[in-house]
Amino acid sequence: MGTTIEAIYDDIGGFSVAQCIIISFIFYNFLGASWSMIQMAFAVKVPDWTCVANEFGDLQQLGTEFYSNVTQVYSNGSEFSEKCSVNGSVCINYEFSGAKTTIVNEWNLVCDYEWIPSVVISVQMGGVLVGAALSGQTSERWGRRKSIAVVTVWHICSNVLAVFSNSYQMFMACRFLIGIGIGGTYTISFPYAMEFLPLKSRGRVAILPFWTLGVAIFVCVAYFIPHWRYLHLGCAIFCLPGVTLWFFVPESVRWLTVNGRLDEAMAALARMACWNGKPLPPDARSTLEAIYSSRKTCSNAAKQYSFIDLFRGRYFLKCTLIMCFMWITLSLISYGISFGVHGLAGNLYLNIVLTNCVEIPGLLPVLWLMDRAGFGRKCATVVTFSIICITTVVVLIINIQDHGDNDRAVFWFAMITKLCIDNVWNVIQAWVSELYPTVTRALGYSIATTSARVGGMLAPFLVDLKKRVVLTYLIISSLSLGVVLLCMLLPETRLCVLKDSIGFSSAAANCEEGVVETIIVGTNDEDDDEDDAHERNGWRKQNGAEKSEEKTVLDPAV
Known part of the structure; x- marks a missing residue:
């Protein structure tokens, strides 16, 4: 008989049919959020373009001091390949090649406007930050199930609205709204799923490559439909089945219990037991009552917790600050490489697949590390960030010495770093969910993901594998070393x-x-x-x- 909710889960079948159904529905929304996030790697792609000048003078005369970086004039005077100005004249007419339709060739975002795609990404990440912050509070107050249903509908409607964007300003606003949906989905999904899992299944579920699967689905669609408008519409259609979560997935048993809604918690357990073909243990009700009584003894049962509670007390203050730094680092490195994939040599679609699917070979080693006796979450984090730090230093030395094959070195650096960063992200997702109690778990995960969006907003400007290579390596190596040192101060949560x-x-x-x-x-x-x-x-x-x-x-x- 169980004395904890984990023990009750074991009594009704452990990780069985019920958990598979619940995890599938919850993380289906995660697939849509992954699609929505990574499609900006396609939307900001700069196609090959040419400045076109005809006999009527489609070049606007400007001062040469502003365009001092002019490099070449074609002898026939008619075409200038990717040159913004020639002899003091600025190009105002562009011709783009290729079948891809991105926001760059939609609104001529080159030359004076080349900064706009990076700003769009940062605005989107600002929306993710807002969504993460709001959803953490709402999921604690109104429940995980209701919150994720609202977020899913918001995400779908925002993608549909983006289809009708008639300017880059409107598109930027739509990406902010989409970001809110992405942030809410990320923040709610993982703690929601973890609260249904038996003790030994948490680490295994944490490393399931839902992000990778969402990216793979996006790449397959983008290959055949290379148009940013249709990709937004496709994302909205893909996310529609996620709304059915409301009808099939029960509210978190833990959240219901700590909020005193014991009848609903028992109904959720009974449904899970029925799906698993197991009887509900006779002491399940008394276990839930004991947990609720314990909460009333330890704290005010009517208290509505907020982000301020995450900074009260030495334990919470330390965990929250360190986790915020770790998530900023994770996001800065991961999204910096993902959104900058168009700067890598090779095919865009293949590079998107490689940089997001490269984590798969590392899943089993990371699972072994995080669940193995004597290792755990802390060891897995130290090992992976140490590899990132060492790899960064090695490639930095190669670039400084300039052996003439820097593009290949940058490519392999991106692959190794993404392999490590995506796998350790899975570990840290489990870790942060285990550090906080149920009454603040969603808030703890929310503040971590909110911090990650700060890194995501900075990523387009700080991580650039094409123009600011040395600075990028210095930033990544320094942050990785900081994570290695700081995570040693956190408690291990394995078992x-x-x-x-x-x-x-x-x-x-x-x-x-x-x-x-x-x-x-x-x-x-x-x-x-x-x-x-x-x-x-x-x-x-x-x-x-x-x-x-x-x-x-x-x-x-x-």
Whole structure:
């Protein structure tokens, strides 16, 4: 019989049919958000273009001091390949080649307007920031299910509105609205899914490549329909089935429990048990009542938590500040490479696929690291960011020495860095969800993703593998080293039961001090590997238990 929600999940089948259905519906919306985010890598692509001058003088005469970087004039005087000005004259008529229709050739965003695509990306990331901040608060107050349904409808409507953009200013505003939908989806989906999972399944689900699958779907569509308007419409249509989540996925059992809605929590558990073909354990109600009573004992049950609570107390302050820095670094590096993929040598579609699917070979090693006894979330983070730091320094040296093959070095640097950064992002998503209790989990994940959008807004300007290579390497190596050092200060959460409320129990101590609350439950699990068994035996000796399985509970101080 279970004394925690994780134990109840084990009693009704563990990771089985119910979890598969719930995870599939929740992360389907994640696929649409991934499509919507990465399509800006296509939308800002600059096609090959030519300045066209005819006998009527389609060149506007301007001062030569402003256009001092003029390099070449064609002898026939009729065409200037990607030259903004010639001998003091600025081009005002452009001809673009290729079948792709991006916002660049839609509104002639070259020369004086070449800065606009980067600003559009930053505005979108600003929208993601707003969406992440708002959805964290709404999902704590109104629930995960209702919030993600509203966000999904918002995301669909914003994409449809973008189709009718008649200027880059309107498109920029639409991308801000789309960003709100993306940020909300990212922020709600992961904690929502994690709260349905048994203890041992959290790490495995965390590394599932939903982002990669969403990108792959986008690339397949973009290859056959290379038009930014139709891609926005396609994204809206693709996201429509996500609205059905409202009818099939129950509200988070944890959220219902800590908010005192025990009848609804029992109904959700009964539905999951039915899907799994298992009976609901007879003590399930008493377990939920005990969890709710514990929350009332530890804190004010009627309290509505806010972002301010994430900075109260030494434990929360430390976790929040370090996680914010880590997520800024993740976003700056990952989106800097993803949105700058058009600057890499080679085919655009292939590069988008490679830079976003390269994480797949690293999934199993990262899973092994984050779930292996003696390693965990912290070790996986240190190893991957150390690889990024070392790779950056090596490629920086190659570029400084200039061996004449810098394009290839930059390409492989991008591949290795994306492999590491995308995989460690999966680890840190699980980590941040496990550091906070249920009453502030969505807020904690929200402030992390909000911080990531700050990195995403800066990425188009700071990470440039074509024009500012050396500065890019210095930024990435410095930030990666900072993450390696700071993450050592965070507690390990491997095999930790998710905490539901804020406060201490008499048997609990601060997790950051290395002492943990222990919950004793009977077990006959013969499938545990020897390392896990050895680790639990050490906990038994420490806490005086002899014939039981122990699960660690994070109990942060306030």
